[in-house]
């Protein structure tokens with residue numbers, strides 16, 4: 015009996031028959047995600063192909079640029095994820111098919127996409143394909159059989175490497191591992207169809223992983239667990255992934271699949287995976303900026319950096335690393351030599367670590383041209399100023415750039431806190447002036463605050479957002495205010511650390527509590543690293559407009575007045591012996607802290623970790639809410655990206671604004687009110703938080 019091929023399988027899966035082979039094509043842009051309609055389409059197509067005697071084999075392929083990018087992450091924790099058929103129903107149908115089912119992989123087969131391919135009898139791939147199970151990056155384990163089938167196919171050791179690191183392999187490696195059966199010669203679909211017909215004609219039964227059990231003794235699982243980094247953003251998921259692969263070596267496949275599913279469901283409902291998925295979307299949304307760039311605008315092809323200090327050298331490296339020529343300009347030879355030798359030293363470390371070859375370093379260094387003449391920036395498409403943090407110096411320089419630079423050049427400042435509009439006013443082309451706030455070390459840190467001035471043109475913003483992504487940064491668009499997003503929030507965070515010092519906490523106690531919360535560094539060790547003088551100068555600048563009645567952190571001034579400016583002077587909140595970077599508790603610092611506390615009228619008292627964390631983190635949240643209200647950040651998730659990528663906030667907590675949502679804004683507001691009653695006006699709840707709570711919103 016011949017059944018009619020269904021006209022449509024679903025909106026997202028197409029069927030056509032060729033030489034007796036049914037080809038099911040997933041067409042669900044942008045990444046052919048395995049959402050509910052894709053699962054339903056594949057199920058119907060497979061049912062038809064299995065029932066139809068004329069059909070000899072099935073090929074599953076992807077339309078567009080890839081095979082399948084995995085489960086539809088947006089459907090996690092939604093009713094659509096539970097809609098039938100589930101991935102495991104599709105997989106069971108393939109297993110019991112009486113004809114070969116072949117996955118034809120081009121582009122990427124990731125996560126659920128690779129799990130679908132693993133459930134097929136065979137896999138063929140184009141030479142450029144990449145295959146991986148990146149679920150751990152989202153705080154998950156593969157939940158559709160990946161941890162159970164992959165070890166059965168390629169062995170436990172190789173599977174662990176792919177699953178725990180979440181890194182994909184290319185087609186050649188996949189073939190060597192036995193993950194794909196053949197790499198396509200010529201056109202993939204024709205190759206896959208011929209391959210499927212060959213398998214249909216072959217004697218013997220179809221491969222079935224249910225009969226296989228990977229060797230348990232191939233891997234020392236305890237050693238793998240012990241080798242995981244407990245500070246990794248996805249530590250919990252990595253540990254669970256090791257457990258799952260071990261289970262694959264201990265249980266029948268059917269039972270292993272159930273166990274894996276349990277682990278997945280627990281992780282997907284947990285706060286860490288929620289936070290990591292939030293960040294995944296936040297990082298992709300932050301760079302988006304829709305603006306029409308005039309058609310004749312050239313791409314940024316050359317860059318000039320002014321100042322070869324801490325920041326300038328790193329910024330020059332960031333562009334040279336991305337293949338762009340850079341002119342690095344200093345005001346005198348000694349400073350230039352110092353800057354260039356630091357650049358060379360940084361590259362040297364990369365070579366020592368085996369991350370770059372000496373030849374590649376030479377190629378990168380050759381892209382950095384140094385100069386003492388400002389006139390040499392005249393032809394650059396983008397000029398980034400990274401000289402001293404001083405308005406008069408910057409204005410004078412921008413005035414000169416205005417006369418020197420070619421029309422259409424972007425004039426950017428790397429200022430940490432100064433007013434971009436005042437800098438722009440020194441030029442006759444404020445529409446071309448923008449802030450590009452890199453983070454230290456600029457060649458490593460991925461965050462870039464793109465500061466839009468009042469008159470910066472949309473086209474200049476769009477070009478900078480695109481440029482940032484082209485050099486591997488995550489750009490976040492922010493507005494002009496004291497400290498933009500990141501440093502403005504840092505002010506409140508440090509303020510609370512200083513106040514707690516005055517009230518009775520010790521530096522190492524505050525830092526340890528914040529590290530236990532998950533921060534990469536404690537606030538006071540971070541202040542010592544950054545240098546205390548910059549902040550001291552900022553406080554002095556702000557003192558003239560300090561609101562009456564608002565508490566002032568005198569301990570921060572007293573430490574600086576003692577000549578303790580952080581690591582660079584060997585002492586700050588800690589001491590640093592003989593150039594060491596390791597903070598040591600220092601009785602001399604404690605004496606200054608205690609005197610400043612007494613001067614402020616405090617009798618020292620004990621602090622708990624909870625109180626320290628609450629005061630530091632809620633200070634971030636409250637200021638973040640004001641920043642949102644002021645329109646300085648476009649969205650709460652942008653603030654999270656800034657804090658995770660620029661300030662070491664734990665990714666598995668999703669950033670301060672996401673974290674506030676996990677506490678619940680009503681609870682946050684209640685705590686802010688209590689802190690205001692106990693400590694004063696710096697804790698007045700942000701109006702946005704009050705409005706959101708009144709509207710019944712739990713998060714930002």
Ligand code: NAD
Nearest residue numbers: 321322323324325344345349400401402403428429430454
């Ligand atoms: P730095 O003191 O290390 O370097 C500044 C360099 O600029 C010096 O080498 C100096 O010789 C040079 N310079 C001064 N005037 C010049 C001129 N007219 N032409 C050419 N070169 C000139 O300072 P830095 O830490 O690199 O900071 C530079 C800028 O970046 C500041 O605006 C700072 O606020 C900002 N920033 C610093 C950091 C950080 O962590 N250090 C982070 C982000 C932004």
